Structures are given as structure tokens and as C-alpha cells.
Amino acid sequence: MKNTHAFLTLLLLLTSAAPILAQVGIGNTDPKGALDITSITDGMLIPRLALVATTTATVITPTESELVYNTATVNDVTPGYYYWDNSKWVRLAAGANSDWALTGNAVANNTSFMGTTDDNDVIFKRFSTRAGKLGITETSLGLNALNPLSSGTNNTAIGKSALAVNTSGASNVAVGASALAANTTAANNTAVGNNALAANTVAGNTAIGFSALAANTSGGSNVAVGFNALTTNGTSANNTAVGYNALTLNTAANNTGIGYRALASNIAANNTAIGYSAMAANTGGSFNTAVGYNALYTNTTGQWNTALGYNALAQNGNGQNNVAVGFNALGRLAATPQNSVAIGSSALSNNTATNCTAVGFQALAGLNTGIDNVAVGINALQTNTGGQQNTAVGGEALALNTISSFNTALGYNALRNLTGAQNTAVGYQAGFASATGTGSDNVFVGNKAGYATTNGANNVSIGSLAGDNTTTGTSNVFIGMNAGNNNSSGSFNVAIGVNAGNAHNGTSNNINIGYQTGFVNTTANNVNIGHQAGFSNTTTGNVNLGFQAGFGETTANKLYISNSNADAINALIYGDFTTGAKILRTNSTFQIGNPAGTGYVFPVARGINTQYLASDASGVLSWATPYGTNTLSALRTNLSANQALVGGGWQKINFNTIIFDTNTEFAASRFTAVKAGIYQINAGYHTNSASSTDYYSIAVYVNGVLYQQNSANHFGNGPVSRNINCSVNLAIGGYVEIYAENYETIIPMNIDSFSGKTFFEVQQIR
Numbered sequence: 001m002k003n004t005h006a007f008l009t010l011l012l013l014l015t016s017a018a019p020i021l022a023q024v025g026i027g028n029t030d031p032k033g034a035l036d037i038t039s040i041t042d043g044m045l046i047p048r049l050a051l052v053a054t055t056t057a058t059v060i061t062p063t064e065s066e067l068v069y070n071t072a073t074v075n076d077v078t079p080g081y082y083y084w085d086n087s088k089w090v091r092l093a094a095g096a097n098s099d100w101a102l103t104g105n106a107v108a109n110n111t112s113f114m115g116t117t118d119d120n121d122v123i124f125k126r127f128s129t130r131a132g133k134l135g136i137t138e139t140s141l142g143l144n145a146l147n148p149l150s151s152g153t154n155n156t157a158i159g160k161s162a163l164a165v166n167t168s169g170a171s172n173v174a175v176g177a178s179a180l181a182a183n184t185t186a187a188n189n190t191a192v193g194n195n196a197l198a199a200n201t202v203a204g205n206t207a208i209g210f211s212a213l214a215a216n217t218s219g220g221s222n223v224a225v226g227f228n229a230l231t232t233n234g235t236s237a238n239n240t241a242v243g244y245n246a247l248t249l250n251t252a253a254n255n256t257g258i259g260y261r262a263l264a265s266n267i268a269a270n271n272t273a274i275g276y277s278a279m280a281a282n283t284g285g286s287f288n289t290a291v292g293y294n295a296l297y298t299n300t301t302g303q304w305n306t307a308l309g310y311n312a313l314a315q316n317g318n319g320q321n322n323v324a325v326g327f328n329a330l331g332r333l334a335a336t337p338q339n340s341v342a343i344g345s346s347a348l349s350n351n352t353a354t355n356c357t358a359v360g361f362q363a364l365a366g367l368n369t370g371i372d373n374v375a376v377g378i379n380a381l382q383t384n385t386g387g388q389q390n391t392a393v394g395g396e397a398l399a400l401n402t403i404s405s406f407n408t409a410l411g412y413n414a415l416r417n418l419t420g421a422q423n424t425a426v427g428y429q430a431g432f433a434s435a436t437g438t439g440s441d442n443v444f445v446g447n448k449a450g451y452a453t454t455n456g457a458n459n460v461s462i463g464s465l466a467g468d469n470t471t472t473g474t475s476n477v478f479i480g481m482n483a484g485n486n487n488s489s490g491s492f493n494v495a496i497g498v499n500a501g502n503a504h505n506g507t508s509n510n511i512n513i514g515y516q517t518g519f520v521n522t523t524a525n526n527v528n529i530g531h532q533a534g535f536s537n538t539t540t541g542n543v544n545l546g547f548q549a550g551f552g553e554t555t556a557n558k559l560y561i562s563n564s565n566a567d568a569i570n571a572l573i574y575g576d577f578t579t580g581a582k583i584l585r586t587n588s589t590f591q592i593g594n595p596a597g598t599g600y601v602f603p604v605a606r607g608i609n610t611q612y613l614a615s616d617a618s619g620v621l622s623w624a625t626p627y628g629t630n631t632l633s634a635l636r637t638n639l640s641a642n643q644a645l646v647g648g649g650w651q652k653i654n655f656n657t658i659i660f661d662t663n664t665e666f667a668a669s670r671f672t673a674v675k676a677g678i679y680q681i682n683a684g685y686h687t688n689s690a691s692s693t694d695y696y697s698i699a700v701y702v703n704g705v706l707y708q709q710n711s712a713n714h715f716g717n718g719p720v721s722r723n724i725n726c727s728v729n730l731a732i733g734g735y736v737e738i739y740a741e742n743y744e745t746i747i748p749m750n751i752d753s754f755s756g757k758t759f760f761e762v763q764q765i766r
Contacts, residue, residue: 392407
């Protein structure tokens with residue numbers, strides 16, 4: 001009751017004093033406000049009631065700012081002080097103060113947060129202008145960042161006016177002032193940097209850096225990373241630019257530029273440039289690849305070029321189809337080379353020609369204008385200027401060549417040619433000294449082959465050290481290790497074999513074929529064929545054929561044919577070419593042809609005075625004594641026994657008993673002339689058996705061919721006789737034989753040996 005009375009008294013005083021007093025004090029006489037309650041023992045009790053929910057006002061009819069203490073725990077209310085904000089009950093924070101202060105706050109990591117506790121977005125504003133949003137799928141931070149009317153989802157905009165007019169574009173990221181500022185419906189873009197993709201309206205672009213892809217409108221699938229990268233690209237697609245000003249002026253598609261100012265001026269398509277200023281000046285050139293500092297730097301309209309390395313193809317203007325790999329490869333002169341390949345530091349570095357290939361440090365590095373050259377190896381063709389169609393493979397091959405053409409050099413230091421043309425050198429230092437001369441049309445194959453050649457021409461040296469001391473000699477052929485090794489100025493020499501013609505020095509017209517042939521010879525006009533043939537000879541005009549033939553001969557103009565080091569007496573064939581003493585002899589049996597066939601065998605001893613050589617039927621020649629003073633041939637021969645002719649056809653009569661033979665010209669039933677002349681032939685046969693009626697014939701055969709025949713029919717039984725005579729003209733070696741023919745093929749015919757009826761005669765008429 002006491003409390004009730006006090007509360008009623010308070011209300012009475014308040015209501016009665018309201019019109020009179022502006023301030024009311026309870027517990028004090030000097031109120032400092034409209035109501036000033038002072039107590040050191042009691043507090044003020046706010047009305048207590050049980051709320052149902054923060055949005056339910058049915059318990060009482062509240063007035064805005066009305067304060068109550070809720071005692072219920074239900075729905076979204078818990079015990080505590082609540083005030084009515086004219087739409088819902090708002091709970092006053094309990095315990096320590098949880099408001100965020102402008103000067104900083106102490107927070108609990110797991111429980112403190114800024115934001116909402118309901119399903120509503122957090123909006124930030126500056127001077128009443130939207131400056132940020134934390135939404136379920138949309139995030140923005142920055143003045144006018146991300147159009148608030150956008151229906152697109154999963155967008156992130158950070159920076160003033162980033163995604164400012166986006167309407168339905170989704171999954172975009174814009175970080176930086178005006179990044180993706182013009183984007184409306186395009187999706188899946190990423191822009192990081194002021195003005196990045198500022199004008200973009202299509203999907204699938206990535207821009208990182210100030211003004212990267214700033215002017216891009218409808219070009220898709222582009223990537224730009226770096227200050228002004230692809231900044232002027234408008235409608236072109238599929239470009240990649242990484243680096244300051246990379247592809248900054250690009251308006252074409254399918255380009256890749258990585259590096260400071262890579263493809264900075266490009267307006268053509270399908271180029272790849274990686275490196276500082278790579279293809280920086282390119283405008284209309286397409287299908288180029290440049291990797292390295294200044295690679296293809298000045299290329300403007302050249303196409304289908306590949307440059308890898310510092311300054312590779314750096315000065316190329318409009319050259320096409322070139323490949324340059326290495327520092328300064330094809331890199332120094334402003335030029336228009338085409339179809340050239342340079343691999344290696346400074347390879348083709350000063351080239352202006354076409355169709356050249358250089359592989360190796362400074363290969364073809366000189367002020368080259370010669371076309372169709374190939375250089376592989378360090379300093380290969382290094383100083384070439386105007387020489388064309390040269391091939392150099394090996395370190396310093398053709399290194400000093402300047403204007404000569406059509407040379408081929410394979411091997412380190414091969415053919416350090418100066419002006420000679422049409423040379424071929426294969427091997428270490430082959431043709432090395434040609435650097436000081438004009439020798440042309442030489443072939444050197446082997447270690448130091450033709451090493452010392454300067455002005456010598458038309459030489460062939462094949463083998464280690466072959467012709468390596470030849471300087472001015474021409475038209476030599478040296479094949480084999482050390483072949484013609486010491487020849488200097490000698491010409492028209494041939495040396496084939498290890499150490500063949502090794503000692504020749506300034507001499508000419510020698511032929512040495514075989515190991516150490518003419519080994520110590522230093523003179524001219526010798527022929528030595530065979531292992532160590534003419535080994536010790538030091539004179540001129542010798543011919544030695546065979547193993548060690550003429551090995552120990554020391555005089556000039558000799559011929560040896562032998563298979564040993566036999567001297568003049570024992571060599572198979574020995575000769576002397578000396579004027580007034582010319583001889584040719586064999587120290588063994590001398591044959592012409594094969595005696596087993598149609599050849600002859602000469603005697604090995606001398607005949608006596610007036611004798612002559614005569615051959616028997618086997619081709620064996622012997623010394624014969626003339627028949628008196630008459631040397632005309634005369635022969636008679638017959639059978640030593642009867643001869644049976646079985647069957648028909650021509651059959652030779654085998655005369656075998658010599659009655660006389662003045663010139664020994666009969667053998668094996670045959671007369672063979674030893675002198676050409678006219679010969680009278682007489683022959684006949686007689687049968688000693690009865691024969692039936694039929695034809696029987698006799699014939700003269702000359703050189704195996706039927707020459708003349710005599711035939712007659714035989715009537716009845718009894719012996720048969722047939723005779724023939726004729727004249728024949730025989731050359732030396734011509735021969736005559738007598739044949740018989742029996743037409744009766746059933747009954748054999750027997751020729752009897754009676755010398756008066758069966759005979760063969762030859763008489764030389766002249």
C-alpha cells in the first residue's frame with residue numbers, strides 16, 4: 001500500500017505541476033532535468049510484462065519509444081529491456097556496452113561482429129550515396145560500385161564505379177576505380193586495376209592492371225595483366241597480354257604478348273611475343289613467335305618468323321619465314337631476310353641475305369649478303385660476306401671465307417677458305433691453310449687432308465694427312481693416310497694407299513697405288529702399283545707393277561713386273577726405257593694366250609743360226625731347222641690302223657702316221673699352217689669291206705668348215721674308193737682336216753690303212 005500511495009502521489013504531483021514547472025525532482029530539491037530522481041538505496045522499476053515476439057504488440061498497445069522489461073523467453077525474445085520502434089520490439093543490449101565506437105573497440109574474436117542478425121543485406125553509404133554492399137551473392141565496396149538494381153549474381157565490385165551499370169551480368173570480379181564500369185549483361189569477367197575492362201560488354205575476359213583492356217568492348221576470351229596491357233583492344237578476341245604496355249595498341253585476335261611492351265604496337269593477328277619489348281614495333285606481321293629481350297623488336301610486317309633469345313631477329317623489318325634462336329641471332333642489321341635459320345649467339349647476326357642456315361656461336365655472323373649458305377658450328381662461315389651456296393659444318397669451318405661460293409666444309413677448322421670456290425673439305429682442319437690462297441675445286445676428306453693447300457686447285461685428298469703439305473700443286477689425287485703427304489707444288493700426281501708417294505715434293509706426273517709405293521721417290525713420271533712397289537727408287541721414268549716390284553732399283557727408266565723384290569735378272573718381266581737401250585724381257589716361260597686353248601708357249605732358250613720358231617698343234621713353239629733351202633711346206637700322212645665309221649654323216653679321218661712333214665705342221669689329224677700361203681690338198685680313202693648300194697663322200701674341211709667335197713653312188717657290193725684335190729689359201733694358224741661320209745647308216749664302213757689308197761697330202765705352192 002505504501003508503494004501504491006507513493007506512486008499515486010508521484011503521478012499527482014507530476015500532473016498537477018506539469019503546467020507550472022519545467023523540471024521535477026524526486027529525492028532532491030534541485031532537479032537538473034525534466035525528471036531528476038535521486039536515491040542512494042533504491043532504483044527505478046520499469047513496467048514488467050511477458051512479450052510474445054519482437055514483432056507482436058498484442059500484449060499492450062505500445063507507443064513509439066515505450067520502454068518495458070520482458071520476463072518471457074519465447075520465440076525471438078529473452079528477458080531484458082525492450083523499446084518499441086513503432087514496428088517491433090528492440091532489445092537493449094545487456095551486460096557490457098556492445099555498441100561500436102568511432103575511436104575503436106575491444107572485441108571477442110568468436111562472438112563480436114559487424115553486420116546483421118537477420119536475412120538482410122548490409123549497405124554502406126557515404127554522404128547518402130551507396131558505397132558498399134554485403135549481400136548473399138553480391139559484394140561491393142566503393143562509391144557507386146555495383147549497380148544496386150543489378151539482378152546478376154556472384155559479382156564482386158571494389159572501387160569507385162566498379163560494375164557501376166551492371167544489370168544481369170553474373171560472376172564478375174571488378175577491383176579498381178571504373179573497373180568493368182560499362183559492363184551490363186556480360187558474365188565471367190575479372191578486372192583488377194583502375195579502368196580495367198572499363199568499356200567491356202562481353203564475357204570471359206581477364207584484365208589486371210591500370211587500364212588493362214580498358215577499351216575492350218566486344219572482344220572475348222582476352223587476358224591482360226599489366227599497366228595499359230591490351231588497353232586499346234576493342235573487338236578482338238583470344239589475346240593474352242602480360243606486362244607493362246603489352247599489346248597496348250592491339251586491335252587483332254589470337255595474340256600472346258608477355259613482357260614489357262611486348263607486341264606494344266601490334267594490330268595483326270596470331271603472334272606470340274614473350275620478353276622485354278619482344279615484337280614491340282610489330283604492326284601488320286602475323287604468325288610470328290618471339291621469345292626474349294627485344295626479340296623481333298623492329299618487325300613490322302614480316303610473317304611466319306620465330307625468334308628466341310636476346311635481340312633475336314631484333315632488326316627484322318618485313319622478312320618472312322625466319323627462325324632465330326640465341327643472343328643477337330639474325331639480330332643486328334635492319335633487313336628483310338627470308339627463309340633463314342639462325343641458332344646460336346650472334347648466328348647470322350649481320351645477315352641481309354635469304355635462304356641461309358646458321359647453327360652455332362657467331363655462325364655466319366659477318367656482314368653476309370650471300371644466299372643459300374649453311375653454317376653449323378662455332379664461328380662457322382663467320383666472316384662470310386658475299387659468298388653463296390656454301391656449307392660449313394664444324395667449329396670455325398670456312399671461318400675466313402668472304403666472297404667465295406659453292407664450298408663445302410665439314411669438321412673443325414675445315415677449309416678456312418678466303419676466296420677459293422667449289423672446294424669440299426671433310427675432317428679436322430682439312431684444307432686448313434686455304435685461308436691464305438685462292439685454291440678452288442679441291443676435295444679434302446680426312447684429318448688435316450690438304451691441310452697446307454693455298455692456291456692449289458683440282459686436288460683430291462682423302463685420308464688422314466693425305467696431301468697435307470700440298471700448297472700450290474694442282475690436279476693431284478691422294479687417297480690413304482699420308483698419301484702424297486709431302487707434296488707441295490707437284491701436280492698431276494696419283495697416290496692411293498697408306499704412305500703412297502709419301503716423299504714426293506714438288507714433282508709431278510707420278511702414279512703410286514699401294515702401301516708405301518714410291519715411298520722415298522722425289523722425282524717425276526713414275527708409275528708404281530703394288531705393295532711397296534718402287535719403294536727405294538729415287539729416279540724418274542720407272543714403271544713397277546706388283547708386290548715390291550722394283551723395290552731395290554735405283555736407276556731410271558726401268559720396268560718391273562713381279563710379285564717380289566726380285567732384281568732385273570729374276571723379275572718376271574723386266575724392261576728398260578732408256579733411249580738406245582730399250583728392252584723388254586721375261587725371266588720365265590713366255591706365253592701368248594692360253595696354250596690349252598688357242599694360245600702359244602715360247603721356248604725359254606735360244607735357237608741356233610738359221611732356225612725359226614714353229615708351233616705344234618698344242619701351240620708349243622720350238623726352234624726348227626729349215627728344210628734345205630726350201631721353206632715351203634710339204635706333208636704326207638696315212639692311217640696306222642683301220643678306222644670304222646659307224647652311222648651316217650660326216651666323220652673325220654684320223655690320220656696319224658706322218659710320212660714327211662717339212663715344217664712340223666701336222667698333229668692330231670690336222671695340218672696347221674705356220675706360214676700364210678696357197679696350199680694344194682690331195683686326199684683319198686679305200687674301204688676293205690663290202691658295202692651296199694648308197695652314196696659315199698670325201699671332203700676337205702678348212703678351219704672346221706666344209707670347204708669342198710666329192711660324192712658318188714656305189715652300185716652293188718665291193719670296196720669303195722673316193723679321192724679329192726683342191727687348193728686352199730691359209731693364214732698363219734689356218735688348218736685343214738679330211739672327212740668321210742657314209743650314207744649307209746646300218747652297215748658300218750671300215751677305212752683300211754693301206755697307205756697307197758688312204759692318204760692325206762699337203763703341198764705349199766707359194
